[in-house]
Amino acid sequence: MALSELRLLKNINEPGLATIEVYEKLGGYRAMRKALLEMEPEEVLHELEGSGLRGRGGAGFSMGKKASFIPKGRMDKYLCCNADESEPGTFKDRLLMQKNPHLLIEGIVIGAVAADANKAFIYIRGEYELQAEILERAVAEAYDRGYLGDRILGSEHSLSLVVHPGAGAYICGEETGLLDSLEGKRGNPRLKPPFPANQGLYQGPTLINNVETLCNAPLIIEHGADWFKSVGTEKSAGSKVVSVSGDVRRPGNYEIELGMRAGDIVYGLAGGPPEGRRVKCWFPGGSSAPVLTEADLDLGYDFETMAEAGSMLGSGAIIVVDDSMPIVSLALRLAEFYRHESCGKCTPCREGTNWTVKMLERIDYGEATPADLDVMADVQTNIIGNCLCVLGDSMAMPIGSMIEKFRPEFEAHIEEARLRHGGLPLRAHGGRADEAVGSHAA
Amino acid sequence: MSESDERPLTAPGWDRPADLEKDPALTPDLAEITVPDELRTEIERLMSLYPDRRSAAIPALHAAQALHGWCSPEAIAQVAAVMRVTPAYLSSVASFYDMLNEQPVGRHHVYVCTSVACHLVHAKRVYDAIAEAASDEGLEDTEVREWECLGACDMAPMASIDGRFVGPLDPSDAPEIVESIKEGRQPLPGRGLEDSDYRLPWGGTA
Numbered sequence: 347m348a349l350s351e352l353r354l355l356k357n358i359n360e361p362g363l364a365t366i367e368v369y370e371k372l373g374g375y376r377a378m379r380k381a382l383l384e385m386e387p388e389e390v391l392h393e394l395e396g397s398g399l400r401g402r403g404g405a406g407f408s409m410g411k412k413a414s415f416i417p418k419g420r421m422d423k424y425l426c427c428n429a430d431e432s433e434p435g436t437f438k439d440r441l442l443m444q445k446n447p448h449l450l451i452e453g454i455v456i457g458a459v460a461a462d463a464n465k466a467f468i469y470i471r472g473e474y475e476l477q478a479e480i481l482e483r484a485v486a487e488a489y490d491r492g493y494l495g496d497r498i499l500g501s502e503h504s505l506s507l508v509v510h511p512g513a514g515a516y517i518c519g520e521e522t523g524l525l526d527s528l529e530g531k532r533g534n535p536r537l538k539p540p541f542p543a544n545q546g547l548y549q550g551p552t553l554i555n556n557v558e559t560l561c562n563a564p565l566i567i568e569h570g571a572d573w574f575k576s577v578g579t580e581k582s583a584g585s586k587v588v589s590v591s592g593d594v595r596r597p598g599n600y601e602i603e604l605g606m607r608a609g610d611i612v613y614g615l616a617g618g619p620p621e622g623r624r625v626k627c628w629f630p631g632g633s634s635a636p637v638l639t640e641a642d643l644d645l646g647y648d649f650e651t652m653a654e655a656g657s658m659l660g661s662g663a664i665i666v667v668d669d670s671m672p673i674v675s676l677a678l679r680l681a682e683f684y685r686h687e688s689c690g691k692c693t694p695c696r697e698g699t700n701w702t703v704k705m706l707e708r709i710d711y712g713e714a715t716p717a718d719l720d721v722m723a724d725v726q727t728n729i730i731g732n733c734l735c736v737l738g739d740s741m742a743m744p745i746g747s748m749i750e751k752f753r754p755e756f757e758a759h760i761e762e763a764r765l766r767h768g769g770l771p772l773r774a775h776g777g778r779a780d781e782a783v784g785s786h787a788a
Numbered sequence: 789m790s791e792s793d794e795r796p797l798t799a800p801g802w803d804r805p806a807d808l809e810k811d812p813a814l815t816p817d818l819a820e821i822t823v824p825d826e827l828r829t830e831i832e833r834l835m836s837l838y839p840d841r842r843s844a845a846i847p848a849l850h851a852a853q854a855l856h857g858w859c860s861p862e863a864i865a866q867v868a869a870v871m872r873v874t875p876a877y878l879s880s881v882a883s884f885y886d887m888l889n890e891q892p893v894g895r896h897h898v899y900v901c902t903s904v905a906c907h908l909v910h911a912k913r914v915y916d917a918i919a920e921a922a923s924d925e926g927l928e929d930t931e932v933r934e935w936e937c938l939g940a941c942d943m944a945p946m947a948s949i950d951g952r953f954v955g956p957l958d959p960s961d962a963p964e965i966v967e968s969i970k971e972g973r974q975p976l977p978g979r980g981l982e983d984s985d986y987r988l989p990w991g992g993t994a
């Protein structure tokens with residue numbers, strides 16, 4: 347069902363929303379006041395947990411539950427907002443931060459109350475220079491009004507907030523890579539356990555949440571957990587900002603009720619593929635999600651249905667691929683991304699991403715045989731579950747799904763490329779495929 | 789994608805041999821090295837923001853790169869002196885991140901997204917057109933580079949020109965982009981995400 351009333355994007359086009367004056371005029375920072383002055387921290391935590399809000403960054407873990415893992419006691423505790431947003435297809439946090447930075451700041455204060463954190467950071471990808479500037483300005487405004495800093499609004503709670511830029515590395519979105527990067531190191535993920543809730547930033551207890559997750563907190567505190575749950579499904583409560591991109595007529599961010607029919611998002615909201623084309627496959631949750639097919643557009647778009655269909659809701663980014671795109675070209679571009687972004691710490695991920703690219707190139711150059719598809723599928727199986735973080739899996743699962751769902755097309759591509767080059771290894775001709783698969787028919 | 793052989797190395801410099809004869813550089817002494825005042829003040833401000841001063845490494849390298857044009861040995865030595873860390877430590881950080889350059893690639897940066905969603909709408913053609921126009925026009929001091937998803941797939945195909953997100957682009961935009969960089973003008977007025985009147989062509993919110 348479409349959302350009858352927008353929640354996160356309600357005032358998004360209001361001129362000046364990024365300023366504290368307009369934000370407050372529209373009711374902003376009321377929830378923060380309530381959390382600080384009228385509620386006990388346990389009540390705040392209880393409300394967040396009771397709302398059923400699940401993480402919007404990829405893993406879909408209950409936000410309240412994660413906050414409840416933060417140990418009690420008087421030590422420095424940290425809240426890190428994950429604004430690295432680098433999963434291909436995802437651009438929702440960008441919109442929220444650029445247009446409504448105070449909603450995020452308010453959410454961070456509320457999250458910090460729930461987790462008893464006293465130091466907060468927004469780790470924003472280095473490429474989001476505009477959004478970082480807007481956030482910096484908003485943070486300064488919030489400090490000026492005493493909404494950040496010592497004893498906020500005269501309460502017991504103090505919180506510092508720093509906007510920290512990255513410098514171009516997808517892996518810094520992985521929560522422990524983010525922590526190392528924030529500590530001023532290379533962004534290599536850490537072995538877990540210990541989990542960040544116990545030993546995170548500077549070895550202290552740390553709550554890490556995505557931008558959109560935190561932006562939901564003020565709404566939950568203001569309107570209550572029951573209001574939040576009044577839309578969505580039993581296990582996927584609330585609304586979700588979905589980034590739709592690729593072969594659709596109206597790419598963009600759309601706020602939907604979780605459980606909405608996927609086809610209604612792709613066709614109804616985003617306009618579907620261009621005239622005369624059909625959906626070949628789609629990524630339901632960013633490029634790391636196994637692809638689904640046209641028939642799956644009938645499914646409800648929520649965490650559990652996507653998981654049951656063998657994929658995931660992930661970051662809530664739907665990338666639509668139409669039938670003019672050769673599957674080999676898509677697979678190759680995808681694998682190249684993960685090869686580039688692998689941090690290199692684990693052998694299966696570092697080598698597996700590299701060899702997957704090489705094997706896909708071989709297919710394209712007419713140097714492969716259908717048996718190579720089994721080798722490639724095998725490489726994917728050997729990555730899954732054998733790495734420190736899930737970046738390796740994030741390539742292996744979608745590539746595996748493509749081989750499984752489009753095997754005949756892979757085989758035909760292998761055959762065609764071989765014939766085009768007389769069945770000889772291409773490099774023996776000293777040239778390359780004249781028809782690059784990348785340039786799919788316009 | 790058969791052109792992928794021609795892509796630049798995914799990790800430039802990975803195959804550069806280390807000079808094993810050289811002694812490791814020590815933390816430079818602030819008394820023996822000149823650091824521009826502005827840069828020093830900025831790095832000191834950055835260090836004060838964190839419980840551990842090393843957290844300032846990335847923003848400090850950004851600041852040094854903005855001043856020097858790249859993370860040159862001189863730039864790294866200056867940051868190292870103020871932060872009281874070894875140059876090797878900062879080099880290990882700089883070499884991890886795509887936006888930090890240990891080679892003088894140019895002061896201007898054109899990142900053309902050719903990642904998954906942009907690939908679906910022919911981003912490679914846009915990249916090729918810009919790269920070609922840049923070379924035809926002899927555009928100097930500018931890095932034109934393919935980039936992974938810039939978080940703006942609603943604007944696809946798109947590029948970040950010195951941090952300004954522009955899109956949707958067409959190969960025919962290339963000459964204007966190159967001209968504007970050459971002349972120090974803002975590229976594609978009205979078509980940047982930061983522009984107050986920016987709208988997606990189909991009317992969506994961005």
Ligand SMILES: Cc1cc2nc3c(=O)[nH]c(=O)nc-3n(C[C@H](O)[C@H](O)[C@H](O)COP(=O)(O)O)c2cc1C
Pocket residue numbers: 400401402403404405406407409428429430431432433516517518519520521522554555556557559560735736737740
């Ligand atoms: C390779 C990789 C990249 C990730 N990138 C992001 C990201 O850009 N933004 C994000 O919020 N979460 C990202 N995540 C998920 C985070 O590790 C973490 O689960 C999330 O930030 C937790 O926040 P949430 O519970 O609010 O979703 C990534 C995970 C992996 C494995």
Ligand code: SF4
Pocket residue numbers: 517534535687688689690691692693695696733734735736737738739
């Ligand atoms: S799985 Fe890949 S990205 Fe993750 S830690 Fe290992 S090598 Fe690095």
Ligand code: FES
Pocket residue numbers: 434435436901902903904905906907936937938939940941942944946
């Ligand atoms: S794929 Fe190009 S901006 Fe996302």
